[in-house]
Amino acid sequence: MREVALQNQLAWENAVTRIARIVPHLLFLFLLVLIFQPSLVDIKNPWIFLGVVGSVEFALLWKRQSAAAHDIVTFVFLVLLFWEFVTTKIPNPNTMLYPVPENVFAVYYTDWHKILTGIGSSLYLLGMGFVTALVFGFVGGMITGWNRRLREALFPIAKVISPIPPIIYTPYAVALLPSFELASIFVIFSSIFWQVYISVILSVTSIDRKLLDSARTLNMKPRAMLFHILFPYCLPKLMKSLPISIANAFMVLTAAEMIGATAGLGWFVKYYSDFSDYTRVIAGIILIGVVVSLINLLIAALERRIVRWR
Amino acid sequence: MSKIEVQDISLDYEDKGSTYTALENLDFSVEQGEFVSLIGSSGCGKSTTLSILSGLKSPTKGDFLIDGKKSVGPGKNRGVVFQHYSLFPWMTAVQNVSFGIEQVEKDLTKKENWQRSVNYLEKVGLKGFENKYPYQLSGGMQQRVAIARTLAMQPEILLMDEPFGAIDAKNRVLLQDLLLELLQKEGDAKTIVFVTHDVDEAILLSDRVLFMANKHIDEEIPIPFLRPRRREEIFRTPQYGQLRQQIMGRFYSVIRENIGGEEVVL
Numbered sequence: 001m002r003e004v005a006l007q008n009q010l011a012w013e014n015a016v017t018r019i020a021r022i023v024p025h026l027l028f029l030f031l032l033v034l035i036f037q038p039s040l041v042d043i044k045n046p047w048i049f050l051g052v053v054g055s056v057e058f059a060l061l062w063k064r065q066s067a068a069a070h071d072i073v074t075f076v077f078l079v080l081l082f083w084e085f086v087t088t089k090i091p092n093p094n095t096m097l098y099p100v101p102e103n104v105f106a107v108y109y110t111d112w113h114k115i116l117t118g119i120g121s122s123l124y125l126l127g128m129g130f131v132t133a134l135v136f137g138f139v140g141g142m143i144t145g146w147n148r149r150l151r152e153a154l155f156p157i158a159k160v161i162s163p164i165p166p167i168i169y170t171p172y173a174v175a176l177l178p179s180f181e182l183a184s185i186f187v188i189f190s191s192i193f194w195q196v197y198i199s200v201i202l203s204v205t206s207i208d209r210k211l212l213d214s215a216r217t218l219n220m221k222p223r224a225m226l227f228h229i230l231f232p233y234c235l236p237k238l239m240k241s242l243p244i245s246i247a248n249a250f251m252v253l254t255a256a257e258m259i260g261a262t263a264g265l266g267w268f269v270k271y272y273s274d275f276s277d278y279t280r281v282i283a284g285i286i287l288i289g290v291v292v293s294l295i296n297l298l299i300a301a302l303e304r305r306i307v308r309w310r
Numbered sequence: 311m312s313k314i315e316v317q318d319i320s321l322d323y324e325d326k327g328s329t330y331t332a333l334e335n336l337d338f339s340v341e342q343g344e345f346v347s348l349i350g351s352s353g354c355g356k357s358t359t360l361s362i363l364s365g366l367k368s369p370t371k372g373d374f375l376i377d378g379k380k381s382v383g384p385g386k387n388r389g390v391v392f393q394h395y396s397l398f399p400w401m402t403a404v405q406n407v408s409f410g411i412e413q414v415e416k417d418l419t420k421k422e423n424w425q426r427s428v429n430y431l432e433k434v435g436l437k438g439f440e441n442k443y444p445y446q447l448s449g450g451m452q453q454r455v456a457i458a459r460t461l462a463m464q465p466e467i468l469l470m471d472e473p474f475g476a477i478d479a480k481n482r483v484l485l486q487d488l489l490l491e492l493l494q495k496e497g498d499a500k501t502i503v504f505v506t507h508d509v510d511e512a513i514l515l516s517d518r519v520l521f522m523a524n525k526h527i528d529e530e531i532p533i534p535f536l537r538p539r540r541r542e543e544i545f546r547t548p549q550y551g552q553l554r555q556q557i558m559g560r561f562y563s564v565i566r567e568n569i570g571g572e573e574v575v576l
Contacts, residue, residue, distance in 0.1 A: 214396035217364050217384050218413045218463075228409065232400035309400045309443045 017067065024070050027077035028057045034081065035102070039088035041095050049105040053080065099279035107283035114268065119291060121263040125181060126253055129188025130246070137193045138238065141200025142230050155201055162194035167255045180260040184253060191252040192245045199241060203234045236310065239303040243296045250292055265291065311378045312339035313501045314363065314467065319372035321358060332358045333369070334525040343498030347512040348505045350522035351561060356505045359522070360471045363503055364390045376467070386414045389465035391473045396456050397444045403431060403455045404440040410459040430462040431455070434488060450481035454488070461492065468502045474511065486511060487541065494538050509557050513550060514541060521557065523564045531556060 031053055035046055059065075060073050080101060086092075087100045108115060144150045166187050173183040207230070215229045254266025261267040265288050272280035321333040333355045340346045348356040361367040362374055365384035374381050376388075390396075397406050407427035411418065418426075431440055434454040444452050453473060460468065474482045493500060506512050512519045513533055521529040533553065535544050544550055 208395060210392060210395040211398070213361075213366055214390070214392055215398075216366060217388070217390040218410055219384055219386055220413055224413065229398065232398070235400075310445060 020067060020074075021070055024060060024073040024077055025057070027074060027081060028053070031077055031081055031084065034084050034089065037089065039100070039102075040090070041088055041092050041100055043088070043100060043102045045106040045109065046102040047106075048109050049102045052105055053077075096276060096278060099282055103279050104283045104286070107280050108287070111280065111283075114263075115287065118264050118268050119287075121261070121267075122253060122257070122265045122291075125184045125256075125264070126188060126246075126249055129185040129253075130192055130249055132185075133189045133192035134196060136189075137196030138200055138234070141197045142204055142226060142234065144197070145201040145204025146226070146230065151201060151205070155198075158194060158198055158201070162198055166191040166252050170252070170256050170259055174256070174260045180256075180262075183260065184256040187252050187256050188249050191248050195241070195245055195248070196238065200234050200238065203237050204230055207233055236303075236307045239299070239307060242299050242303075246295055246299070247292060250288070254288065313342040313344070313377065314340040314503070315373075315375040315378070316359075316362075317373045317375065319362065319369040319374060321362065321367065322370045331525060333362070336372070336526050338520055338527050338530075340501055340503060342501055345493070345502045345504065345515060345517045347516040347519045348503065348522055349507060349509065349512045349519055349557065350528075351507065351564060354522040354564075355525045356522045357471055360390075360469055360503065360505050363467075364388060364469050386463075387465055388467045388469055389460035389463050391453075391456050391460050391468070391470045393472045394449070394453070394476045397452055397459075399444050402441045402443055403436060403447065403458075404428060406444075406455055407431060407459045407462050410463045414463045414465075426462055427458075430458040433461070433492065434458045448481075450477050450485065453477060453485060457485075457489070457492075466499075466501060468500050470502065470504045472505050472507070474508075475506070482511075483541070486514060490515065490539060509554055509561075510545075512557070513553050514539065514544060519557065521560045523560070528564075529560060 032050075035050060035053075056073060056076065060069060063069075065073075083101050087095075087098050088102075092098055092100075144154050169190075170183070170187050173187050174180060177183040177186060211229070211233070215225060220229070253264075254269070257264040257266030258270040265284060269281050269284035269288070272278075272284065316336055316338050319333055319336040320331065323330045323332060336355070336359060338346075348359060350356050358367065362369055365381065365388070368382065376385075397403075398409070401409060404424070404427050407430055408423050411423050411426060415423075428440060431437065434457055436451060436454055436458065439447065439451065444455070447455065457473070474485050477485060493502070504512075504515060513535075516533050519531040519533060520527050521531065531553065534549070535547075
């Protein structure tokens, strides 16, 4: 009896798995049909949207992805289907407030120049603030964590300053510093620096006693200790926390751009919000998500290359 | 003059206002080329003694001499093998060994250093595993790398803190035999202090066993077997049984003392 039940269950699970692998492809076809149906609102250029949907489907087919990938694509297609349907196939009460997907994606074609310079400007500010914060936070954290006197003085100070959200001092930084660039870099720097600094201090102080003893009995000089023991010990933890730091930095960056920039991803969204051009606003929001994800993919690849000992 | 002299050492810890004594009037010496085991139940201070010998801890009272000179802190003349977790996870086996060599011999070329590292890994039976990271090696293999690293640094004194304590029974036997074999080749060049709680291990490896109890040396037991030693031969002799009994007897009497003179069922 129990074997039969188990077999039934297995058969059932098998069927579910097989269906789940077909669903995204069915949704894709359904979405295609829907896009080519006459729309109730004016569509300027459906091809970019079609291209995006097509590439997602192509990637799924081509790489024979995992069950999770199928589920994710299913979710994405469901959202797009819903969006396409409610904005173009039933009467849309306000096309400004409820933009059509085709038009949103078409923005990437019509505004490509503005978007590219925006990405460039944002990444420049982010990179400058991020890299300086990382270097100063890491080196400073290692030295502070290692030296007891420094640690006992600086750690409490860091704990007071770090929880102040850097967004708070954005307006003042913009007013105080000579250029907007410098102000944004400073704000991004402070959004990441404290986090890295504190986590490296904690990481140094929590280093395994046995590992440290073993290093000490090798007659290590302080410099070797810093670069060959503490540095590689703290590195993996830091790499793991980078995606969160990037997300925070991006939050701060876009907020800063809304105040004083003349280009950038945050500026793009803010600028068109002022004109109630929500088609471009949504395009900008989606773009920010894509850019952050790409950065995180890059970090993950870097981590795999650098941290090979796990 | 003995190689190592421990003169009436005491060690007190300060912890939240109260003082805790880890060692009290510890006094012993080790001769050049001698293999001495420190044995005793946990908490008797044997590992602390080794921390003092390795320079990781300094005594609050008394002196510790090497070749008649007062010794402070770690030094090139001593190499330490710990129970576990002493390899650096971010270095491969050969990198771990060569990093150790680099710390004591700066004027070796990269090639010479590498050659010596590979040689020592081969000596401990790890040919072909040079480029593995510690997480890719079994516990026994990691300990072989740790031994190779310490030997490759060519210290005069070898300090081993329960080096085989976390290794399974079969590998422990292999490692003990390996150690006997390696030390045989070194002759009298190495002086060894070995901490263990394994009676068989102590008898098999040592020239002298120091039984520790209550924070000092309680009894000294010479092990008369000639070298080279072979496990099967030694374990068969009646002498071995007597020595074993003698040391086990010490363990029981310590337990009896600590519990309060009542009969103990073990």
